[in-house]
Amino acid sequence: MTLLPIYKRLLRHFGKQYWWPADTPFEVIVGAILTQQTTWKNVEKAIDNLKGNNLLSISSLAKVNLKHLEKIIRPIGYFHQKAERLKGICRYIYENYGEDLAKLFSKTIPNLREELLSLKGLGPETVDSIILYAANKPIFIIDAYTKRIAHRLGVTDLNKYEDLRKYFEGHLPNDLDLYQEFHALIVELGKNYCKTKPNCTSCPLRKECRFKAVNAEVTN
DNA sequence: ACCCAGGTGGCCC
DNA sequence: GGGCCACATGGG
Structure with missing residues (x-):
């Protein structure tokens, strides 16, 4: 076949x-991380919670209080691990690119892939989801x-x-x-x-x- | 009461 | 390089 x-x-x-299904490239990144091994239905709740708390931005997630974030994303399960990893990833992006994802996404696919794979919490599937649906490559x-x-x-x-x-x-x-x-x-x-x-x-x-x-x- | 979900990282051999 | 395991809530 x-x-x-x-x-x-x-x-x-x-x-x-x-x-x-996302409004912005950054929302794709967050959704891709949160949906690891969990149903999209639960991810939607978590993303709504993030929006309602004004936390759906690189800088706010880079600085968020971890316990607060855990409470907000609880419906996805693995909330302790994922809160820490999501924050860590956002902190890396914020420190290196600020709010400018276009700068990160201007790299070649192999370079972008290697850089994202080096972050804790981003494995091959999540990285490729980000490249395909957030960076549009x-x-x-x-x-x-x-x-x-x-x-x-x-x-x-x-x-x-x-x-x-x-x-x-x-x-x-x-x-x-x-x-x-x-x-x-x-x-x-x-x-x-x-x-x-x-x-x-x-x-x-x-x-x-x-x-x-x-x-x-x-x-x- | 089980089984499963749009994976990942750590540890073992 | 492959084979386990923990991680955790919500829906069938």
Whole structure:
């Protein structure tokens, strides 16, 4: 199974997603950190709380009281860890770039990626989400859904993050809008159908999927 | 009462 | 370089 037909099928089924759901590039960064291993529904509450407390800016989060921040982002879980890491990341940005994200984002993709990866709390998926949806540069995000779908559709058996990212980028046109939409569509599919306990009966990719059995025992 | 969510970092071998 | 584990709330 090749990638482009999968993308087209998902696009026809779900329509354009216009990701990332955020008002500003900085809100993308905050959302990407907060949504690690937690549902977007909870992240929305936390971001609303941040907005209501005038904390959704680089400088205010760089200086916020940690206990206060923990209370505000509590709905996401991991609030102790994430409060500390979110503040640390904002402090790094503020000290090096002030409020000027454009300066940070003016770097090349490899340089930007390396710099962001060096910060505690930013792993490959979060960094690539920031590059793709906040900096608007073409890089392909690999998340749990992407890996699962690639395996179940028989696209590739590759398992490591970098291997999968290079595979997707190598088998797709280098196109920002396509990368942004494809990842959003994969998440939409993953939320509704291709979960750890699959719901294959009405999945838009059920014909392409190598796991024909409905509710079959499936591992990643 | 379980299981899971748009991961990450630390530690072990 | 790979395999565990803690981190924690909210929804099915």
